[in-house]
Amino acid sequence: MTSPLLDALHGIVGAGAPVVSVAPIQLAATDRPVPLTVRVSAPVAGTNLPVVVFSHGNGWSLDGYAPLTAFWASRGFVVIQPTHLDSRRNGFGLDHPVFPTIWTQRIADLTRILDQLDTIEAAVPGLAGRIDCGRVAVAGHSWGGQTAQSLLGARIFDEAGKVGEDMSDERVTAGILFAATGVGGDDLHPFAQANFPFMRPSFQELTTPTLVVAGDHDQSTMSGRGPDWFTDAYTYSPGATDLLTFYGAEHSLGGIVGYEVAETTDESPERVAVIQRMSTAYLRTALHVDEDNWPAARAAFSDSTEPIGRADAK
Numbered sequence: 001m002t003s004p005l006l007d008a009l010h011g012i013v014g015a016g017a018p019v020v021s022v023a024p025i026q027l028a029a030t031d032r033p034v035p036l037t038v039r040v041s042a043p044v045a046g047t048n049l050p051v052v053v054f055s056h057g058n059g060w061s062l063d064g065y066a067p068l069t070a071f072w073a074s075r076g077f078v079v080i081q082p083t084h085l086d087s088r089r090n091g092f093g094l095d096h097p098v099f100p101t102i103w104t105q106r107i108a109d110l111t112r113i114l115d116q117l118d119t120i121e122a123a124v125p126g127l128a129g130r131i132d133c134g135r136v137a138v139a140g141h142s143w144g145g146q147t148a149q150s151l152l153g154a155r156i157f158d159e160a161g162k163v164g165e166d167m168s169d170e171r172v173t174a175g176i177l178f179a180a181t182g183v184g185g186d187d188l189h190p191f192a193q194a195n196f197p198f199m200r201p202s203f204q205e206l207t208t209p210t211l212v213v214a215g216d217h218d219q220s221t222m223s224g225r226g227p228d229w230f231t232d233a234y235t236y237s238p239g240a241t242d243l244l245t246f247y248g249a250e251h252s253l254g255g256i257v258g259y260e261v262a263e264t265t266d267e268s269p270e271r272v273a274v275i276q277r278m279s280t281a282y283l284r285t286a287l288h289v290d291e292d293n294w295p296a297a298r299a300a301f302s303d304s305t306e307p308i309g310r311a312d313a314k
Contacts, residue, residue: 001269005308008300009277012293013284016074018044023062024083025123027116029109033098034090036109038062039081040124041073049078050135050287053113055106055144057179060257061087065141068256071276077283078131080120082109086143094195103198106147107167110138114171135287137174139279141256145180146198149233153206156198157184163202174286175210176279177240179218179251182225182232192222199223206237211282213275215249217266234312242294244278244301246271246309271308274301 023039039062042049052072056064061083069079084106085092092098098105113120114136121131140148150156152175153168184193184200192199199222214230223229234243246253252264254271281297284290302311 001273003270003306005300005304005306006270006273006277009274009281009297012296012300013075013277013280016071017046017076019070019073020044020124020126021070021073022124025120027112027119029112032085032105034085036112037083038113038120039069040078040120040127041069041081042078042124042127042130043073043076044126046076047130048132049076049130050132050137050283050289051117052077052079052283053110053136053138053148054079054081055110055138055140055147056081056084056087057140057142057144057257058086059088061089064258065256066258067272068139068276068279072280072283075280075284076289078127080113082113084109084147103143103146103196106143107150110147110151111169114169133171135289136172137176137283137287138172139176139178140180141178142180142251145177146201148175149177149180149201149203149206149210151175152208152210153239154233154237155202155205157200157202163205166205168205168208172208174283175208176213176282177210177233178213178256179215179230179253180212180233181220181222182229183236187224187229189222189224196222201232203233203237203240206233207239209286210237210240211242211244211279211286212240213244213246213253213279215246215251215253215266217248218251220251241314242282242298243312244275244309245312246275247307249309274308
């Protein structure tokens with residue numbers, strides 16, 4: 001698969017290197033009803049490797065999202081993927097007593113990972129001494145986007161309309177939100193209002209540099225808003241300074257959750273390939289690997305003679 005845009009982006013992010021992926025690695029989480037396990041993917045060579053912690057969407061696990069996570073690892077990042085409590089393999093449905101707290105446990109999972117980077121490093125053969133713990137990004141898709149954005153500074157309005165607890169983490173210096181849910185209010189459908197308190201975010205406190213990725217055909221069943229709902233983090237936060245909107249993309253953005261999976265309703269290998277490379281370029285610049293990668297990739301994306309999306313910046 002090739003196109004002028006992909007050729008240009010390949011020239012920016014380069015070819016991939018061999019990757020080692022290890023799972024499951026169990027981390028300490030004494031207040032969790034089931035153990036916290038993660039997958040770690042990293043290049044087999046290189047030092048001072050930045051870290052990306054990735055939060056999956058509802059129902060998924062550490063085995064999903066290889067189109068993104070394996071690609072990032074092949075381009076020089078240590079990528080860590082937890083299995084959150086809502087994973088289908090755990091079986092905690094809406095009627096389970098643990099369900100109302102899952103959204104807070106998700107956020108805690110990411111913090112636990114950052115607290116135990118030394119354990120993770122020691123558990124992967126050949127990784128010891130190669131992680132740069134001073135360069136950390138978080139990313140997430142769908143519910144995982146909400147999880148990640150909390151560490152970036154977004155907060156949740158309580159039922160009284162007051163902004164809730166600050167769950168940001170100063171160790172995190174960049175983020176990417178893929179199809180992350182927008183603001184709440186009357187546009188939320190009754191089911192979402194009753195079951196998902198985290199769908200009342202306040203983005204004013206999100207100050208960490210962040211890229212938002214959305215599809216212009218992503219119509220949520222949780223909100224009466226249109227696809228622009230998934231761009232709210234960009235619209236309302238001071239930290240989300242960049243937005244990529246992909247034409248024709250639905251919630252899986254062409255297949256970032258996995259190749260040929262049933263939940264991908266808009267399969268597009270080209271779109272996934274572009275997202276792989278654009279997100280890599282953003283991470284490299286945001287985590288100070290290569291200051292020129294993101295400006296060059298954004299210019300190539302915007303200047304494409306056959307555009308598949310739009311790039312906006314504040």
